[in-house]
Amino acid sequence: MTAVSRNTAQHITAPVVTDRLVLRLFTPADTEDRYAYQCLPEVARYLYRPPLTREGCAESIAARARGTDWRTDGDTLLLAVCRKEEPGVVGEVVLTLTSAHARQAEIGWVFNPRHAGRGYATEAAGALLSVAFGQLEAHRVFARLDALNTASVRVCERLGMRREAHLVENDLDGDRWGSEYVYALLAREWQD
Template sequence: MIKPAYPVRTERLLLRPFTPADHAALHSWQSRPDVVRYLYGEPKTPEETAESLAMKAAVTWPSKEGEHLSLAVEREGEVIGEAVLKWLNEQHRQGEIGYILHPDHHGHGYATEASRAMLDLGFDHLDLHRIVASCDASNEASWRVMERLGMRREAHFRHGEVFKGSWGEEFVYAILEDEWRATR
């Protein structure tokens, strides 16, 4: 497991650890009802965002199972979102990715681009074998990102839990290391 050199550069983006200076940017999407619609929790207060930011900034690389790496996604010097890599299981080399972009930056392929970088980090630096991603089944934009990444839908959980007052549905996607390498 080799910690990458930051920032991680893609064609149009920089991915780097969060810093205290990112509070306003992070709060700009964590406080929005339309962003948290498909996420656990409700819009955050500035104080809750500060707590969230402290947790994100504390992990600059996962050093043990269960840790989450959240990287700020920058475009032309502006933080426009975050990309996440979770180390789910060390023995079985399992991980999970996720992404959140400010709505002003939806529809430009940034989530796909940032997620490709997170898959590279998971497979090349964390030595994962399998990476999953999940989303609310009605969040078509999110599951389309997973499909563009070459991930396959492995599950559709119908009424798996009560989510924000009604039965929720979830899609789970996955990709194996050798499948990922074959697409590069």
């Protein structure tokens, strides 16, 4: 019988390197780069929250700058995505432990539109899935996205995630009823 529960507690800080990118912890010096995209209404459009303020960017960087334990529900790894050969942050990926008991994690991504359309989000999210299924021994990783967020849908599908659910008008986005897709991947479905 397959083991379903393991003690995977650990502290994550290490950078992750891909062909073109480095995923690393944010530092306070990244605040302006992060604010440059997190302040944009078009970036926050499907995030069910307002754009971040500069202070909000700095606060969440400070809270996540030392990495995260990966032990308790809600533990969150936030990584800045940088190009190998160039300075600056082009976006971010995030992984949250939603159930330590069942080894479930939620993945997300937010990128600067100046760097859209180059495959960076897919490449970074793919690397984070490798960490989730490898080092962190996740059993299932899922993404929740507004059904109108077609760019994000394409990221999920390029990663080979399965559309598991279409929740209809399950949330309120201002005065718009929002519908949500849930995409997911199991460890045994992930091919590095």
